[in-house]
Amino acid sequence: xxxxxxxxxxxxxxxxxxxxxxxxxxxxxxxxxxxxxxxxxxxxxxxxxxxxxxxxxxxxxxxxxxxxxxxxxxxxxxxxxxxxxxxxxxxxxxxxxxxxxxxxxxxxxxxxxx
Amino acid sequence: xxxxxxxxxxxxxxxxxxxxxxxxxxxxxxxxxxxxxxxxxxxxxxxxxxxxxxxxxxxxxxxxxxxxxxxxxxxxxxxxxxxxxxxxxxxxxxxxxxxxxxxxxxxxxxxxx
Numbered sequence: 001x002x003x004x005x006x007x008x009x010x011x012x013x014x015x016x017x018x019x020x021x022x023x024x025x026x027x028x029x030x031x032x033x034x035x036x037x038x039x040x041x042x043x044x045x046x047x048x049x050x051x052x053x054x055x056x057x058x059x060x061x062x063x064x065x066x067x068x069x070x071x072x073x074x075x076x077x078x079x080x081x082x083x084x085x086x087x088x089x090x091x092x093x094x095x096x097x098x099x100x101x102x103x104x105x106x107x108x109x110x111x112x113x114x
Numbered sequence: 115x116x117x118x119x120x121x122x123x124x125x126x127x128x129x130x131x132x133x134x135x136x137x138x139x140x141x142x143x144x145x146x147x148x149x150x151x152x153x154x155x156x157x158x159x160x161x162x163x164x165x166x167x168x169x170x171x172x173x174x175x176x177x178x179x180x181x182x183x184x185x186x187x188x189x190x191x192x193x194x195x196x197x198x199x200x201x202x203x204x205x206x207x208x209x210x211x212x213x214x215x216x217x218x219x220x221x222x223x224x225x226x227x
Contacts, residue, residue: 031213042204042217090157094213101213105158
């Protein structure tokens with residue numbers, strides 16, 4: 001199993017550009033999430049999905065869109081990049097066993113917006 | 115609102131010293147509690163988790179944590195740290211229904227050889 005994969009690993013954008021961060025998992029997990037990591041702020045939830053076709057907002061959803069057309073993929077779209085979106089982005093997936101989720105994280109995408 | 119607070123932002127210890135990192139949470143439902151570690155340049159790895167039963171949980175690499183419900187705390191401990199424990203540590207509280215995790219701000223641990 002590859003686990004959770006993310007592409008690209010690094011990306012530099014100019015303000016106003018759009019792009020999609022890719023996330024895929026091969027563990028047949030129902031639940032997938034996107035987090036951003038900023039110094040001194042821990043990880044903050046952007047969007048999450050509890051299954052194909054179902055998504056919801058997290059703590060910091062503004063400026064980001066998601067969709068979940070398949071169980072495996074959960075792309076994150078930046079519609080019009082802003083310098084405030086410079087961050088490290090982590091995708092995670094989990095399954096529920098006995099009421100507990102254990103999340104598995106991808107390697108991250110480091111995004112710089114100029 | 116759900117929240118997680120980690121009291122120590124930056125901890126510096128010498129090898130063989132004991133470690134305790136504080137974590138307090140605010141959550142209205144049944145809690146699932148986690149500690150994750152992020153080694154330099156790597157992604158998050160699960161150290162240990164608590165969801166029910168024995169409030170003292172043991173994780174990988176000699177780490178343990180104690181859930182104290184009355185204090186809303188889930189502190190991480192290790193009796194004797196090593197240089198290889200240098201990393202950032204995150205406490206998180208999770209929803210059993212949605213898989214959402216709320217993270218604390220993180221604690222950077224630096225272990226001096």
